[in-house]
Amino acid sequence: MEINKILEYQTLDSELFKLEKSLRENADKKTASQMQNNAKIAQERSYKLDEKAKELQKEYYNAKNQYAIQKKKMDEIFAKDMDKLSKEEVDKLIKLQEKLSQNLSILERSFAKLAENMNALLSDFNKTKNAFQMAKEQFALSKQKFDKAQNDAMPKKQELAKKLSALEKGIDNKIIEAYKKRRAENIFPVVVSLAGNCCGGCRMELSVANLSKLKEEGILTCEHCHRIIYLK
Ligand SMILES: [Zn+2]
Secondary structure (H helix, E strand, O other): OHHHHHHHHHHHHHHHHHHHHHHHOOHHHHHHHHHHHHHHHHHHHHHHHHHHHHHHHHHHHHHHHHHHHHHHHHHHHHHOOHHHOOHHHHHHHHHHHHHHHHHHHHHHHHHHHHHHHHHHHHHHHHHHHHHHHHHHHHHHHHHHHHHHHHHHHHHHHHHHHHHHHHHHOOOOHHHHHHHHHHHHOOOOOOEEEEEOOEEOOOOOEOOHHHHHHHHHHOEEEOOOOOOEEEOO
8 A cells, every 4th residue: 555655654754753853853964053152242242343443543643643733832831931921911821821732631531541441342353252252163173073973974965865765656646746745844754654633743623624634535734733644
């Protein structure tokens, strides 16, 4: 009977399914993908930090420029011969000098703040760089292990595929096509027996019409899960 052939096919295919499933759920594969993601996150962070460093650098040059301008004004005042100036002019210069001195100390404080920010940025950058490096190394390691697992499974997979394709020749085309379609969706087992009045896969009850169709034809496609139901 046809159903025995497809069941035999399925029994053999279950070995292939298990093998594929274990590769799909391979821990090293998961780690590799996680590490790849971590590396990406670290890289994006380092781009952002780089942007921030550029901004800080710009701020630093602006402050430096400002400092030089204020300092030059200050030097100009000191270079003046006070004796030749009127009292009014001297008072004005003293006020200006006070203002400049204030500006210079504000700038000095902002230099200190900038230096602090730069140090924090640098330390963050180093941490990010290390995280990236670590993720890259772990990715390479996990990938290597997973590739090995895949390669190790290859001969067995090929052997099973060969046997399956030999078995396939004795099975009705329509059934094997329907089977492969479900199988490609990682539905397993594809062929299930009737359990009471229910599909042996999804456990949904079959309609009276479908039950009699199944009794007549021996097999039926489940309307819910699309598995192939057969009568024992
Ligand atoms: Zn079903």
